[in-house]
Amino acid sequence: MPALGARPTDPHARMPLAAFALAALVLIGLGATGTATAAAEPEFMLVLRDHRFAPAEITVPAGARVRLVVDNQDAAPEEFDSHALNREKVIPGHTKATIYIGPLAPARYEFIGEFNAATAHGAVVAK
Amino acid sequence: MTAIAPAGAARTRRSMGPALAQEIAAAVALAGFAGFASTATADPADYVSTPAVEYGERELEFRYGSASGPGAARTDAGSIALGYGATQWWFTEVYAKLERDGGGSAHFDAFEWENKFQLTDPGEYPVDLGVLVELEVPHDRDEGYELKLGPLLQKDFGLVQVNANAFLKRHYRASEPEVTELLYQWQVKYRWREAFEFGAQGFGDVGKWDDWDAAREQSHIAGPAVFGKLRLGGRQALVWNAGYLFKVSHAAPDHTLRAQVEYEF
Numbered sequence: 001m002p003a004l005g006a007r008p009t010d011p012h013a014r015m016p017l018a019a020f021a022l023a024a025l026v027l028i029g030l031g032a033t034g035t036a037t038a039a040a041e042p043e044f045m046l047v048l049r050d051h052r053f054a055p056a057e058i059t060v061p062a063g064a065r066v067r068l069v070v071d072n073q074d075a076a077p078e079e080f081d082s083h084a085l086n087r088e089k090v091i092p093g094h095t096k097a098t099i100y101i102g103p104l105a106p107a108r109y110e111f112i113g114e115f116n117a118a119t120a121h122g123a124v125v126a127k
Numbered sequence: 128m129t130a131i132a133p134a135g136a137a138r139t140r141r142s143m144g145p146a147l148a149q150e151i152a153a154a155v156a157l158a159g160f161a162g163f164a165s166t167a168t169a170d171p172a173d174y175v176s177t178p179a180v181e182y183g184e185r186e187l188e189f190r191y192g193s194a195s196g197p198g199a200a201r202t203d204a205g206s207i208a209l210g211y212g213a214t215q216w217w218f219t220e221v222y223a224k225l226e227r228d229g230g231g232s233a234h235f236d237a238f239e240w241e242n243k244f245q246l247t248d249p250g251e252y253p254v255d256l257g258v259l260v261e262l263e264v265p266h267d268r269d270e271g272y273e274l275k276l277g278p279l280l281q282k283d284f285g286l287v288q289v290n291a292n293a294f295l296k297r298h299y300r301a302s303e304p305e306v307t308e309l310l311y312q313w314q315v316k317y318r319w320r321e322a323f324e325f326g327a328q329g330f331g332d333v334g335k336w337d338d339w340d341a342a343r344e345q346s347h348i349a350g351p352a353v354f355g356k357l358r359l360g361g362r363q364a365l366v367w368n369a370g371y372l373f374k375v376s377h378a379a380p381d382h383t384l385r386a387q388v389e390y391e392f
Binding site for chain 2: 065077079083086087088089090092098099100101102105114115117
């Protein structure tokens with residue numbers, strides 16, 4: 001380790017390491033986004049109407065990534081919120097939103113519509 | 128339950144496309160780092176950014192941090208901010224920052240404009256990706272302007288959430304020599320209960336991005352952290368996190384206490 005205040009004898013000696021660290025983070029992210037996943041994922045539909053989800057319980061395959069398409073047929077926005085799934089997404093009125101979940105361990109994962117939690121709640125069951 | 132064949136599924140609106148995201152990142156980098164300069168001091172009130180954006184969310188945020196040593200008086204920093212999820216992929220927030228060095232009185236330190244761009248939907252790809260762009264206007268005009276940008280990464284492993292971010296930071300029109308610094312931050316948390324999660328986090332500054340400081344001159348801190356969210360009904364919630372961080376390198380503060388509270392509405 002160089003002494004305090006010392007500079008590397010070659011000012012560029014550490015550049016590859018620095019560049020590698022930054023590039024690795026960027027490439028991990030960009031590389032991940034380059035992975036085509038959409039075509040392989042099963043898709044499940046949830047309808048939100050009168051501040052209630054239908055179906056209120058949805059079964060998905062465990063161990064696989066899936067897409068939930070939430071169709072908000074109400075005029076008001078709603079937020080799909082699930083601590084168990086680690087997802088929060090606002091869905092404006094009369095729009096659809098895609099929420100990616102999984103791969104999930106076999107279990108029941110509850111979710112709510114945060115803006116109308118008294119009526120808007122449901123669960124994803126992974127089997 | 129309705130399973131839909133992907134080929135026949137109607138595609139819904141997704142996050143900002145990678146092409147647009149890359150254009151924004153490139154434009155900011157070119158515009159900013161073409162002439163920006165630097166010296167950086169660690170902000171004890173800093174926090175670990177996450178890549179997700181909540182559309183329509185309004186947020187009143189308070190941050191506080193206190194760092195002591197090595198061989199220096201304690202530095203306290205705090206900020207108040209107002210943020211807004213302007214789109215499904217863009218969250219913008221304006222900060223007013225205060226600072227107190229040693230036993231002196233608190234003084235206004237800087238305005239900061241923070242912009243977070245969500246590039247992928249959470250869980251859409253193996254790693255969630257976003258970009259953070261910050262522009263700071265310090266009260267001390269000798270510090271010029273400060274630009275910070277870099278990628279935000281997140282990966283979930285069941286109930287364990289991992290975040291890793293790296294930033295380039297540079298001052299512009301500062302009296303000090305201009306350099307671009309490389310900073311990083313990370314956190315790992317176990318999402319035990321919504322009201323209480325726990326884990327660890329760390330922050331670091333290695334010096335000039337392409338010519339790191341000697342190890343003794345770098346600043347690295349890490350330590351335990353706690354997190355939580357308290358629902359207040361409707362859109363309202365209190366989201367909080369705090370960490371007590373210890374020095375990992377010679378030049379880092381001996382102890383740093385940091386906390387952040389957000390009122391979402």
